Amino acid sequence: MKLLQAMTVGSIVAVFCTTLVAYQRTADWGYQPEQSNVKAEFAWSRLSYNSNLGSSRYGGYGYGRWATWSRDYPKADRQFLIALNRLTRIQGRPTEQVVNLDTDDIFNYPWVYAVQVETWSFTDEEAKRLREYLLKGGFLMVDDFHGTADWENFMTGMRQVFPDRPVEDLENKDEIFHVLYDMDDRFQVPGEQYIRTGRTYEKDGYVAKWRAIRDDHGRIVVAICHNMHLGDAWEWADDPEYPEQFASMAFRVGLNYIVYGMTH
């Protein structure tokens, strides 16, 4: 009887997981993207971090389906770079750059993007390197984490980096929303799931949170996009079913954050 119960629960979990995986469509761009030798001023840098999910299947620096840092990678990155090169005078490398906190190579890329940061986990050395990176002039943009639990998990990692620096809600008048586009009328940008569910939120993240951590001079060093999924919006910007207004907002946010990171 117990065996039957266990098999039933296992079957249900297996079916749920399969359904969930199938539900999460991914762009057909492959996981071992070809890199470019083009030298440019700006390289879109995606932070590869160790996940706290623990399993080698679900974590690590690999490009596995469940390596959380690589969500939407690389299509989101490359579509964004197309917009960057087309809409600004920034000379952006056509392909992205993956960086991690294990070496000092990250210091060659003063702007870095990270997703699903509710799963990130740092060793002391990694946290120290990220802290130094940010205080020396680096800029971190985090995206694609939703709800209360994700926030707490994100902050667990963030507190390793900055134990005391406050997280503040950004106001419309903040320079980061005006450095390239005036963005007083921001709204929540949902992930690709919006196409099927019609919901702009995930989990209990009903309201988009535009937050930041500043350095001693008041400059934003960590831009936090909580309860939104800009990466998906870039990735699915070319999908006719994904609403244009979300993609446009996502591009404007990303461009503003990059220009801010290159000017402050």
Place this chain on the structure above:
Amino acid sequence: MFEFFFKYPIPVFTKGRLVLLGSWPGWVLLLLVLASAAGLGWLIRSRLSEAAPKIQTWRAGVVWLLQSLLVALVLVLLWQPAITVAELKSQQNMIAVLVDDSRSMAIADSGDDRKTTREAAAVKALGTQRNSGILAGLQRRFQTRVYRLDGGTARVAKVDDMQPKAAATHINDGLKQLTAETADLPVGAIVLLSDGGENGGGIDLDTISALRNRRLPVHTIGFGDPQAGHDVEMDEVSVASRAMADSRIRATVTFHQRGYAGRKTVLAVKDGDKALTSKDVTLGADGVIQTETVFFNGGTAGVKRVQFSLAPLIDEENLANNAMARLVSVSGEKRRILYVEGEPRWEYKFIRRAAEDDHGIQVVSMLRTTENKIYRQGISDPKELADGFPVRAEDLFGYDGIIIGSVEAGYFTPKQQELLREFVDRRGGGLLFLGGRFALADGGWGASSVTELLPTFLPNAKNTFHRDPATAQLTSAGADSAVTRLLDDPAKNVERWKKLPYMMDYQNAGTPKPGATVLAEMNAGRGRLPLLVTQNYGRGRTAVMATSGTWRWQMSQALGDPTHDLFWQQLLRWIAADSPGRVVASMPTQRLMDDGRVRLTATVRDKEYTPAPDARVVAHIIGPEGSSALVDMTPVPNNAGTFQAEWTAEKTGPYVAEVTAGRGAEELGRDVLTFERTDGVAENFHTEQNRELLEKLSSQTGGRYWKAEELGRLPSEISYSEAGISVRDTKELWNMPIVFLVLLGLMSSEWLLRRKWGVI
């Protein structure tokens, strides 16, 4: 001894004129001398064959010479040689005796025991008792007047009453004053008793001319040791009188020592009680001028009285000459730099961040984020740069410096390019070009009219910008430059630069122009290229920094490493700090030593930096104890826009002069000057006897420098002067003992030699 042989004292011969009293003309004498010499020569030669063989050589010539000299001397005596010399008439002339009573005369290094004060030795030499000393000797033939000499001259009744307490010695002014005041008096000579410690900078030509016009000799008597036994003396401190707040100020201190070669001391710099810096110093050889460079932080805005001092050494004779003070006016005014950037890039961000940490610099930037958008940072009001790069001189010239980043030359109109040139040439601003994919040759600047501003000849090629690593290293000029100074010690600075992380990119900026200075080079690819080149252009300066990759110095070095920010702050200050304002006030010296007269000069320009001769210029001077004055400055003829005013600082202490220029209701600008009057300080320096000055003064006026042991002859020899009431006396020379001795010597020599060599 001289007078024993020559009958008359030396001045008779040095000041007199040789004459022949005989009635026959002088040419007859010359003819006879030659004829007699020739006749003697002929006579000796004709008899030479009959003479002894021994004398048929050069010896015959010697005999001829002696005989000729004898005949010539007799002939000269027949013409009655004499000397005419001007001599003061007895009891009808006055001798002015000047006694230095400044504080340096209180130094006890004179007399036989070397422990008598200079003043006491001078008083003793003059002689206070009747029938002793110089005064008594002079008074036998002349009237005398004794003056004290310090800041000027004043008559003293009793020599005994003189005290060496005066705060300054102005020999030049004293002599000038005496010459003027005694113009109607028959002054026959001046006797100056002094250590030669002239605080006013020396004896000027006007004074010498005034003395010479009256043929008034100055006889000098020196007191004091020409060389101190044990002393360290500061000679000069060279430091900028203006600085920006928190700037690193360089000061050059020169000093010398005697008796402490190889010893160590400490050179300290203080602002009041606050120590700014110090440096251990090993003293050089005796009397050799030694130079040390120190750096200190200017601190916050305000007028600072910075004291430079060398720590006293054991047994040092004079401690008052170990220190000097300088006024440094530290400005809290921010220098504004316009940074034009053609594309968002990391160098822009990190330059801005470096500038944000510098309270003296405000970088106002316009960044082309898209083709049609300009993002402005650091602006003072919403209208600033709203229409892009300025097109009016008065708008552009409000900045102190300009940085051109990765921007094509074509982005600027011809008029704007001309404004750039005038910004440097006329306004006196600094202009820095950075490397970049749209910069320098790749941006078409080589073909623009602005190319003449650049400190390099740009290569006539494209693709000069490379996104490849390059490392920096200093040139010899850069090792000690204020722009590239990461460490004070030049050698360590060079090593520090070698250890900097590589830069992300580099650009070939071409070859430096003649007159340009290469401060840093870079190892790029397989060659070495100029990295940082500077030059002066017109009233301003320009530079090229041929990379946009120094941001790695910030990101790739340890957190808190100041290298990147320090370098850029120094470079930004170099661009902007020396850019003159519309009003520039100046004065010949900021240190008024015992003399409060000051000449203020101001150059005034309008908003377009053209001279403003119609301005109204006023100097508001605030001095010690709340004293203040308003001084109108008047235009200088034939020098448009230049104004001057004379003023006297009556009290000792620091002064601040704020010069304001206006035109109607409009204020053109203002500038602040600081100066200080110090009385008595100069007297502490150069306390060794300045014998060179005393000797030069006496020789230029026909007098003589006298040593102590020769003073007994002074009263008699001083009478040979053409000043005052004098008569020209003729002194015959035929009866001088030396004449008879020479005659005798010639005759006896000739006779003895002939006896020895054989009779001709």
